[in-house]
Amino acid sequence: MTSISNKTAIAGYGATEFSKNSGRSELRLAVEATLGALADAGLDPGEVDGMSSFTMDNNSEQEIFRAIGGKDLKFYSRIPQGGGGTLGPVQQAAMAITTGIANVVVVYRAMNERSEYRFGQPLHSLPPTSDNVIFAYHGFSGLMTPAAMLGLMMRRYMHETGATSLDFANYAVQARKYASTNPNAFYYGKPITVEDHQNSRLIADPLRLLDCCQESDGGVALVIVSAERARDLRQKPVYIRAAAQGSPKGTVSLGGFYKNNIWPFDECAAAARQLYAQSGLRPADLDAAILYDHFGPTVFPGLEAYGFCAKGEAKDFVKDGNLAIGGKLPINMHGGQLGEAYIHGMNGVAEAVRQLRGTAANQVPGARNMLVTAGSGLPTTAAILGVD
């Protein structure tokens, strides 16, 4: 079997500012991020021959390609499941380059999520596709928002593990603490307290406003090339040590309520098994992580599914301060999607690149290997990135 492990690397990344109203088109954001990533890597746009993104992205490959002055696009692909798909395009790029289908692949996500779309609104379910009839079946009872869907899963998690909203406050406070010292974050200069969290209004009980990610406009792009090529470019190569998708038996998109464990867990554990097998690394080998926080409380089962603590022990792991720099597993040093911005997890991938280069605002000293995850509670993706 051909392994993708360490055959490719992220050679550059680019990002727009993160805002509540970008004031320009989504395509413009995608193009700016792409050109930024190419400049960061020191690559000419004419070298791009592959692109991969999310099915939810509204920017077509060929339009970005035209706008950057691309020459010959050979590979393009899309990954579904919204924020569950974050590392899917990275895996696509790694596979395309390893198999010789493409040489320089741009991965992008750009959206005016706050100013034009607002994902937190009740979902509309027409036409009756295979996913939409399930959303409608649940929406029939009033379950219509991602917050309520994850809230239903997390309530069971709380029941089985004893975790409480106060435990979730510990993550919300840590994320905003990191964000408060990240100039690119919405929460820059604005740390919160446990009381702020507990006093924030209920969105979908047990989830409070300060458990929810930021509504955001912005774009992020990565440029991925072979490991060999990356070593000749401007930046320290960030190797893709492993990349996986996970959708085990019983997985339903934001509706996996019919299997034994309804926590946002099984799909993460399935991705984790592949990552550790591909990379030969163990959880203890990872210096830091970006754990997807569409809703902060999902970080708790995430820590367990990816093997950093046993089932039900995340509340103590977090309470003991292990998520801070100097703890056992610093996570989301950019402030996460609670504190920095929500670009479907792509801003977290960018943060992992900065951490591994040693250039982050809140730097984990000597970080060499990091886990990056995607949305949970639906088919998911994840990757392990590292530097020599």
Next chain:
Amino acid sequence: MTDANPKGHNAPCSNRDFDFFYRGLETQQLLVQRCSKCQTLRSLPSPGCEECGSLDWEPVALSGEGEIFSYVTHYHPPLPGFSVPHPMALVTLDEGVRLLGAMDGTDPGDVEIGRRVGIEFLRRDTVAAYRFRLL
């Protein structure tokens, strides 16, 4: 069934895999699928059996009674068709399958994991629907 409503129900978004469920509500029946080959019950409709892959199934009516497995109360943003706060429960029915149901009409503070509930059929506007009530 009339020509004006060939699906036999007014549910807003359904297809031929889900129609039987909403049609059952029209006659105040809670229908789930039973695999004709391995007899496994499934509540979330699907054309195939998750256990054995058989495409053959028949509808069976359940009691609608069971125990709350998890729950959530929606507060924000406003929901079309429901007032907030709006409690919902995921119930393990006595026959062993789970079913999500609204619990409007019940104080959210009374909704707890482990509580026994029963189904109540009602109409929401023109649509035949159901919700759970505490037993």
